[in-house]
Amino acid sequence: MAEANALNAETPPELVELRHSIDNIDAAMLHLLAERFKCTRKVGELKARLGIAPADPEREAHQIARLRSLAVTADLAPEFAEKFLGFLVREVIRHHELIRDGGLDVGRPAGAGESA
Amino acid sequence: MAEANALNAETPPELVELRHSIDNIDAAMLHLLAERFKCTRKVGELKARLGIAPADPEREAHQIARLRSLAVTADLAPEFAEKFLGFLVREVIRHHELIRDGGLDVGRPAGAGESA
Numbered sequence: 001m002a003e004a005n006a007l008n009a010e011t012p013p014e015l016v017e018l019r020h021s022i023d024n025i026d027a028a029m030l031h032l033l034a035e036r037f038k039c040t041r042k043v044g045e046l047k048a049r050l051g052i053a054p055a056d057p058e059r060e061a062h063q064i065a066r067l068r069s070l071a072v073t074a075d076l077a078p079e080f081a082e083k084f085l086g087f088l089v090r091e092v093i094r095h096h097e098l099i100r101d102g103g104l105d106v107g108r109p110a111g112a113g114e115s116a
Numbered sequence: 117m118a119e120a121n122a123l124n125a126e127t128p129p130e131l132v133e134l135r136h137s138i139d140n141i142d143a144a145m146l147h148l149l150a151e152r153f154k155c156t157r158k159v160g161e162l163k164a165r166l167g168i169a170p171a172d173p174e175r176e177a178h179q180i181a182r183l184r185s186l187a188v189t190a191d192l193a194p195e196f197a198e199k200f201l202g203f204l205v206r207e208v209i210r211h212h213e214l215i216r217d218g219g220l221d222v223g224r225p226a227g228a229g230e231s232a
Contacts (some may be wrong), residue, residue, distance in 0.1 A: 012166060015168075018159050018162070019159070021151075022152060022159075023179070023182065025148050025151055025152045026152070026179070026201070026204075027186055029145055029148050029149070029152075030192060030200075032141050032145050033196075034192040035141055036141045036142070036145075042134055043135070043138075047131075050128060052131075063142070067142060067146060071146060074150040075150055075154075076153065080153075080207070081146055087200075087203055088142075
């Protein structure tokens with residue numbers, strides 16, 4: 001706390017308040033990401049078991065269209081929503097490929113090194 | 117809906133269910149991102165007004181340490197949490213630089229092209 005107070009002493013109160021909100025939002029997103037990776041890990045295991053390809057362009061196109069549409073109502077740029085999904089999908093595909101190739105230790109936390 | 121049904125007819129029910137959860141989580145994250153960008157836009161404007169540099173290594177180090185710690189309790193890899201924050205921070209810094217240089221139309225949705 002001493003360190004935080006020293007930092008705050010030089011930081012405008014308005015900035016401190018905004019950063020607190022950003023930190024709260026980040027914590028919420030982090031926990032949602034953990035849940036998302038639990039889902040995508042199950043998807044990866046299911047795909048490996050059924051011999052379904054890790055990448056699915058049709059599914060991705062559907063996700064992109066949906067998120068771009070949601071972005072408009074959320075007052076977020078559709079381009080950024082698509083970029084964000086791309087960031088997540090790249091991680092997930094890499095994870096699915098690792099599961100398929102038997103290179104993933106599924107006992108590790110979601111997103112560990114290989115991500116998910 | 118006809119398109120969705122045609123897709124689902126070929127998709128294992130377990131996969132359909134997992135994808136529905138992923139879509140719900142993505143919608144929640146998208147709305148949190150919109151709120152986050154509202155905050156960072158205000159931070160960018162405040163920094164520009166007060167002549168504070170867009171990048172803040174000390175703040176970023178604090179955010180990284182905090183998110184890595186939160187990731188452990190959320191069962192998420194700390195490496196991924198850091199990577200995710202890096203993805204957001206890169207966008208935000210670019211946005212702050214645009215505000216500072218007067219190149220950002222603040223009337224545009226958050227994250228629009230320049231992101232936030």
